[in-house]
Amino acid sequence: xxxxxxxxxxxxxxxxxxxARGGRGAALKAVTANRLADGAVVYLADGGDWAERIVGARxxxxxxxxARLLADAERDAALCRVVGPYVIDVTRDAVGDVRPATYREHxxxxxxxxxxxxxxxxxxx
Amino acid sequence: xxxxxxxxxxxxGQRVAQFRDQVAxxxxxxxxxxxxxxxxxxxGVYLQLHAYMLxxxxxxGTLASRQLRKLAHIARKYDKGYGHFTTRQNIQYNWPALKxxxxxxxxxxxxxxxxxxxxxxxxxxxxxxxxxGAAADEIEDPRPWAEIIRQWSFLHPEFSFLPRKFxxxxxxAPADRAAIAVHDIGVRIVRADDGEVxxxxxxxxxxxxxxxxxxxxxxxxxxxxxxSYLEAILRVYNEYGRRDNMFKARIKILxxxxxxxxFRRRVEEEWAFLKDSPVELPPGELERIAAxxxxxxxxxxxxxxxxxxxxxREDAAFARxxxxxxxxxxxPGYAIVNISLKPTGGVPGDATAEQMDAIADLADRYSxxxxxxxxxxxxxxxxxxxxxxxxxxxALATLGLATPNIxxxxxxxxxxxxxxxxxxxxxxxxxxxxxxxxxDNIVRVHDVGELKIKISGCINACGHHHVGHIGILGVDxxxxxxxxxTLGGDATETAALGAIVGPAFAYxxxxxxxxxxxxxxxxLRREGERFVDTYRRVGLEPFKEKLYAAH
Numbered sequence: 001x002x003x004x005x006x007x008x009x010x011x012x013x014x015x016x017x018x019x020a021r022g023g024r025g026a027a028l029k030a031v032t033a034n035r036l037a038d039g040a041v042v043y044l045a046d047g048g049d050w051a052e053r054i055v056g057a058r059x060x061x062x063x064x065x066x067a068r069l070l071a072d073a074e075r076d077a078a079l080c081r082v083v084g085p086y087v088i089d090v091t092r093d094a095v096g097d098v099r100p101a102t103y104r105e106h107x108x109x110x111x112x113x114x115x116x117x118x119x120x121x122x123x124x125x
Numbered sequence: 126x127x128x129x130x131x132x133x134x135x136x137x138g139q140r141v142a143q144f145r146d147q148v149a150x151x152x153x154x155x156x157x158x159x160x161x162x163x164x165x166x167x168x169g170v171y172l173q174l175h176a177y178m179l180x181x182x183x184x185x186g187t188l189a190s191r192q193l194r195k196l197a198h199i200a201r202k203y204d205k206g207y208g209h210f211t212t213r214q215n216i217q218y219n220w221p222a223l224k225x226x227x228x229x230x231x232x233x234x235x236x237x238x239x240x241x242x243x244x245x246x247x248x249x250x251x252x253x254x255x256x257x258g259a260a261a262d263e264i265e266d267p268r269p270w271a272e273i274i275r276q277w278s279f280l281h282p283e284f285s286f287l288p289r290k291f292x293x294x295x296x297x298a299p300a301d302r303a304a305i306a307v308h309d310i311g312v313r314i315v316r317a318d319d320g321e322v323x324x325x326x327x328x329x330x331x332x333x334x335x336x337x338x339x340x341x342x343x344x345x346x347x348x349x350x351x352x353s354y355l356e357a358i359l360r361v362y363n364e365y366g367r368r369d370n371m372f373k374a375r376i377k378i379l380x381x382x383x384x385x386x387x388f389r390r391r392v393e394e395e396w397a398f399l400k401d402s403p404v405e406l407p408p409g410e411l412e413r414i415a416a417x418x419x420x421x422x423x424x425x426x427x428x429x430x431x432x433x434x435x436x437x438r439e440d441a442a443f444a445r446x447x448x449x450x451x452x453x454x455x456x457p458g459y460a461i462v463n464i465s466l467k468p469t470g471g472v473p474g475d476a477t478a479e480q481m482d483a484i485a486d487l488a489d490r491y492s493x494x495x496x497x498x499x500x501x502x503x504x505x506x507x508x509x510x511x512x513x514x515x516x517x518x519x520a521l522a523t524l525g526l527a528t529p530n531i532x533x534x535x536x537x538x539x540x541x542x543x544x545x546x547x548x549x550x551x552x553x554x555x556x557x558x559x560x561x562x563x564x565d566n567i568v569r570v571h572d573v574g575e576l577k578i579k580i581s582g583c584i585n586a587c588g589h590h591h592v593g594h595i596g597i598l599g600v601d602x603x604x605x606x607x608x609x610x611t612l613g614g615d616a617t618e619t620a621a622l623g624a625i626v627g628p629a630f631a632y633x634x635x636x637x638x639x640x641x642x643x644x645x646x647x648x649l650r651r652e653g654e655r656f657v658d659t660y661r662r663v664g665l666e667p668f669k670e671k672l673y674a675a676h
Contacts, residue, residue, distance in 0.1 A: 104543060
């Protein structure tokens with residue numbers, strides 16, 4: 001890899017991490033889980049569905065709404081659609097898309113940093 | 126190597142059928158996750174960040190070529206085309222679907238493999254020296270004993286619900302290549318003054334949030350009594366081990382809290398009931414099992430291959446590889462070959478399905494069809510004729526498997542870390558990749574010499590950072606990845622836990638910090654000193670001073 005491309009990759013990585021971490025303590029919440037049959041990361045979406053991409057996540061803007069989301073998710077867990085639902089912090093980017101607010105959730109949303117080819121495409125633009 | 130008998134095959138087959146039914150009931154909603162979780166853990170199925178993870182047992186790290194081909198096939202068919210070799214000599218798949226796991230297990234059973242007891246609060250995979258049966262310094266091959274312990278611990282009804290996980294390692298040489306001092310039980314084959322071969326038994330070693338070096342509770346145990354003595358240890362642990370706090374539930378905590386003398390007393394008291402009981406190995410069983418590990422037919426024409434020596438003179442790259450990747454074999458004319466899974470910028474311990482297939486073919490051609498997995502996340506061919514080393518090296522080079530860095534600064538152990546593991550606080554693999562890229566100069570690597578860097582993404586220490594010459598522990602500080610450095614750890618027969626150097630370094634600083642440590646060593650070292658030798662001579666302060674002056 002040329003130095004220029006390597007430098008570009010480092011800059012991009014740092015930006016991603018910084019953006020993800022910038023949302024810590026965010027007021028917006030969503031619910032994530034793993035799909036039971038195959039373990040894929042999913043997000044509770046509108047209509048009781050589960051979206052594979054975080055842009056499709058239903059967002060709660062206060063604690064009570066987040067608790068209702070989690071309750072919905074736990075009902076789905078009991079119905080064996082998903083496993084291990086929990087609430088996560090999210091933010092909205094400049095175009096209003098839902099983004100993870102922590103780097104851990106960024107990795108869950110978009111794939112391992114070392115194997116980007118196994119992750120989901122960045123849901124931007 | 127050991128081959129399943131009808132009993133073994135039936136047992137594994139029944140377990141596959143049982144788990145298939147359990148998975149079906151889980152997917153149908155007849156089992157909750159709380160009910161299913163202990164069942165899947167007993168079959169090596171974890172739920173990680175992105176997906177399920179399946180950990181397949183590789184007993185004492187020994188694989189037949191047909192087994193490695195099956196592992197490659199599973200990677201291709203059910204995963205994303207690769208597998209990860211672990212610090213317990215197992216292999217992990219990071220992306221299996223739960224619905225496919227019964228089929229995966231059925232395929233594994235076809236080649237006498239399984240994923241049983243690779244997780245959960247039970248006795249896990251028994252690990253051993255990867256040079257077993259080949260090393261020049263070996264007293265006795267540890268693999269028959271590792272197999273005996275495996276059979277004893279497999280589905281042991283009394284020890285299937287221990288307070289916590291339990292790990293056993295066995296070494297057959299004075300040099301400890303199996304890290305026995307940081308296992309719950311470490312077994313070292315020893316020879317008494319009168320020539321009798323027996324075991325030194327260590328208990329209470331471990332890493333994690335409370336690292337401890339194992340204590341010898343029995344300096345010499347006669348061979349016939351190994352199983353009864355292990356049974357006594359496990360019974361004491363099962364009875365007195367803490368179940369109120371999972372962070373204090375390992376046997377190391379029990380040994381620490383009651384004291385080694387009192388622990389020994391309890392074990393000896395329990396052993397008095399078990400010694401010479403039906404728990405002991407039946408007469409003839411050792412010989413029956415040892416027969417599976419009989420040495421291959423060695424047929425090297427000469428004790429030193431002239432071709433090998435000539436190639437080293439003529440090909441500098443081959444000579445560099447031979448210098449660090451080969452180990453002396455006890456049989457003249459042969460060598461032990463280490464295959465590095467640590468290419469520059471690569472993921473430590475990963476192998477693609479294509480590489481696995483190719484390694485299996487090379488094993489058939491050059492090493493009696495056998496491959497060993499090392500706890501340092503590399504592979505080993507235990508028996509290669511010297512005259513075949515050059516063609517083997519050339520073949521490995523075409524596969525990207527000839528990096529001449531075994532035991533060197535770029536032969537790094539790294540756990541999966543935050544990229545994969547739900548327990549992790551920080552990424553570990555990118556740090557290993559960046560360090561290997563920083564030291565992408567083989568002349569420099571060989572000048573630095575033996576230096577074992579071990580990286581863990583959290584305090585659970587799956588990357589063995591406590592026993593790295595340089596240990597790196599990833600931590601989360603207010604949402605940022607930081608890395609704490611320890612120095613002077615040692616996983617060998619001179620076992621030691623690393624000492625924390627000082628404040629942690631940020632993600633963007635840690636590689637520079639490691640390079641500063643290496644440069645400091647090079648400045649301070651005396652003739653013949655490895656990194657850890659210099660550290661032991663000068664202590665922490667010179668390294669600390671340079672590290673924090675520079676950063």
